[in-house]
Amino acid sequence: MPAPAQAQTRDLNVKLDCGAKGDGAADDTNKIQDCINRSAASGQAVYLPTGAYRITDQLRVANHNTTIYGNSSATTTIVQANGTAHIFHVSNDGNPIDKIQFRNLELVYSTPNPSGFGILCNNCWRTYFQQLNIGRAATNAFMGTGIWVTGGNQVFLQDSVISQTTQQGAYFANVGDVFLSDVEVNQPDASGTSVGVVFDTGVGGIYATNVNVTGGHTGFLFQNTQKKVPPNFGFFTNCLADTLNGVGWNFQAAQSMRLTNSWSATAAVYGIQVKDADGLSITDSRIYNNGADGIFVEPGARNLTIKDSTITGNSRGAPRRHFGINIAAGVSDFQIMNNMIGQADGFANSQAYGIYIAPGVTDNYMILGNEYRRNLAGGLENGATGANKVVANNL
Numbered sequence: 001m002p003a004p005a006q007a008q009t010r011d012l013n014v015k016l017d018c019g020a021k022g023d024g025a026a027d028d029t030n031k032i033q034d035c036i037n038r039s040a041a042s043g044q045a046v047y048l049p050t051g052a053y054r055i056t057d058q059l060r061v062a063n064h065n066t067t068i069y070g071n072s073s074a075t076t077t078i079v080q081a082n083g084t085a086h087i088f089h090v091s092n093d094g095n096p097i098d099k100i101q102f103r104n105l106e107l108v109y110s111t112p113n114p115s116g117f118g119i120l121c122n123n124c125w126r127t128y129f130q131q132l133n134i135g136r137a138a139t140n141a142f143m144g145t146g147i148w149v150t151g152g153n154q155v156f157l158q159d160s161v162i163s164q165t166t167q168q169g170a171y172f173a174n175v176g177d178v179f180l181s182d183v184e185v186n187q188p189d190a191s192g193t194s195v196g197v198v199f200d201t202g203v204g205g206i207y208a209t210n211v212n213v214t215g216g217h218t219g220f221l222f223q224n225t226q227k228k229v230p231p232n233f234g235f236f237t238n239c240l241a242d243t244l245n246g247v248g249w250n251f252q253a254a255q256s257m258r259l260t261n262s263w264s265a266t267a268a269v270y271g272i273q274v275k276d277a278d279g280l281s282i283t284d285s286r287i288y289n290n291g292a293d294g295i296f297v298e299p300g301a302r303n304l305t306i307k308d309s310t311i312t313g314n315s316r317g318a319p320r321r322h323f324g325i326n327i328a329a330g331v332s333d334f335q336i337m338n339n340m341i342g343q344a345d346g347f348a349n350s351q352a353y354g355i356y357i358a359p360g361v362t363d364n365y366m367i368l369g370n371e372y373r374r375n376l377a378g379g380l381e382n383g384a385t386g387a388n389k390v391v392a393n394n395l
Helices: 029-042
Strands: 021-027 046-048 053-054 057-063 066-070 077-081 088-091 098-108 117-134 143-163 165-173 177-188 197-198 202-215 217-220 234-237 240-242 251-258 263-265 271-281 286-287 293-296 302-307 311-313 325-327 336-338 340-342 353-360 365-368 371-373 379-383 389-392
Touching: 029 046, 029 053, 029 057, 088 098, 098 143, 165 177, 165 389, 177 197, 197 202, 217 240, 271 379, 340 353, 353 371, 365 379, 379 389
Parallel strands: 021 053, 046 066, 053 077, 057 088, 066 098, 077 098, 088 117, 098 117, 117 143, 143 165, 143 177, 165 197, 177 202, 197 217, 202 234, 202 240, 217 251, 234 251, 240 263, 251 271, 263 286, 271 293, 271 302, 286 311, 293 325, 302 336, 311 340, 325 353, 336 365, 340 371, 353 379, 365 389
Antiparallel strands: none
């Protein structure tokens, strides 16, 4: 655990300098906002010592070079009593806002079923979210979305836990360079649509390490709701989607994504769903124990590589009905190489075929060096009619 933060003598202390109580009962909205406003003029950071700070409206950050921090995420809590208000709203009326930092805070709501966000950030540049607890699973402290960022560049989410969000744990759109490291997202699925992390239109340059999504409906969602540039150039290392009510990794729209040493397990439907994705690589990963197909590839996917991975225990919801890898008719330009597909790592033998390619015009692909282990219907069922294919050295 990181050492508790210590206030610097030059920083504004919301209790000593601005009159906040931090007792969980008094309304500290105006006191904290006063410190934030004063920091804009003085350049001082805003420090919240140990306490529970009750607020009834959003806290607005509108100036560059603003730092807001607590003693630790275990001891400094901001409690939003207004379910329709965000906790923090970072915005400069549509203009870029630069060098914002939040750290060592817990952000929760006291009202049931709030629609507000923990932090809403508009056009944020070089922004840091560090050592935060957003939501609190132990007390079912729900909120709509943990962190929502639209516009900007170089956004960092680090060493944080997001819990009990009913919509999204974290959402990014039109942001260049998103860095995620050592992040836990633990969700319920009361809405039936909750998503751990969403990458939407215009997100380019995603660097994610040790990001774990547990619970909820979808783990990681890639989409292009604005029909412009889909999320592109993503690198995911040691990332996990586990125990989902829907899909672990859902690539509805994406370009040039790399999953390395990552995991998708115990989703009710697909471990990984690939729809409109160009240039997806899944390497040295584990696709375990999902209810339907381990990996389901739909028309629109192209330039797909699946290699050096273990794909086992899928179709657990209906043994012999689904597959380790399911390639829909008409999908072309893919490689499936050097995978272990079938019974492995202590999982029951439940997949029908290890690899199933639906009848149709699938073409331009290679299936090489895979080991099929006791799949219930067989190793490979290949219904493709394309002439440009290599299928060799599979066991």
